[in-house]
Amino acid sequence: MLLKKIYTLVFIRKESQILLGMKKRGFGMNKWNGFGGKVEPNEQIIDAAARELKEECCLDVKTSNLKNIGHLEFTFEGDSTMMDVRVFATDIFEGTPSETEEMAPKWFKHDQIPYDDMWLDDRLWFPYMLKGKLFYGRFHYQGFDKILNYHIEELESMESFYAKKK
Numbered sequence: 001m002l003l004k005k006i007y008t009l010v011f012i013r014k015e016s017q018i019l020l021g022m023k024k025r026g027f028g029m030n031k032w033n034g035f036g037g038k039v040e041p042n043e044q045i046i047d048a049a050a051r052e053l054k055e056e057c058c059l060d061v062k063t064s065n066l067k068n069i070g071h072l073e074f075t076f077e078g079d080s081t082m083m084d085v086r087v088f089a090t091d092i093f094e095g096t097p098s099e100t101e102e103m104a105p106k107w108f109k110h111d112q113i114p115y116d117d118m119w120l121d122d123r124l125w126f127p128y129m130l131k132g133k134l135f136y137g138r139f140h141y142q143g144f145d146k147i148l149n150y151h152i153e154e155l156e157s158m159e160s161f162y163a164k165k166k
């Protein structure tokens with residue numbers, strides 16, 4: 001029986017660039033990623049997405065401008081927790097990305113994504129995101145550097161995906 005923990009992951013886009021952050025501590029340290037983290041008890045997922053973005057790179061977004069673009073599930077061999085990650089994107093934000101204790105942000109062109117310094121799964125599902133497609137992916141890791149198996153698919157709509165999941 002898997003214990004599910006819900007996380008957020010937010011990507012800020014500007015023309016043909018995407019904002020990534022170098023994680024400075026904790027889970028995923030020394031990897032580039034979007035901005036996000038755990039959803040707190042009694043917190044709406046969308047509120048957690050905006051909160052983590054602000055905490056990690058000082059940008060403000062209205063939750064109404066965050067679009068749910070994907071759903072990712074990560075499991076790790078020998079660990080009974082499943083990370084259930086809700087992925088959001090927006091190109092409407094306020095502020096200037098700034099380094100915090102957790103993340104150092106940097107803009108990347110779409111053809112210069114630093115996959116070698118990211119989670120292995122990213123190179124499998126980023127192409128969906130960069131093409132503006134909705135996606136679902138699940139990945140089963142052995143340790144942090146090997147994917148034992150995975151499934152990824154394009155979705156028609158997030159609403160119908162979550163309706164079927166219930």
Ligand SMILES: COc1nc(N)nc2c1ncn2[C@H]1C[C@H](O)[C@@H](COP(=O)(O)OP(=O)(O)OP(=O)(O)O)O1
Pocket residue numbers: 007008009010026027028033034035036037038039074083085119120121122
């Ligand atoms: C395993 O593959 C992953 N790939 C990608 N791209 N992103 C992942 C993967 N596994 C987790 N993530 C994301 C999900 C979250 O956005 C973060 C992890 O959140 P974190 O553990 O940093 O959560 P916080 O609440 O910020 O943690 P603190 O307790 O340290 O504040 O990575």
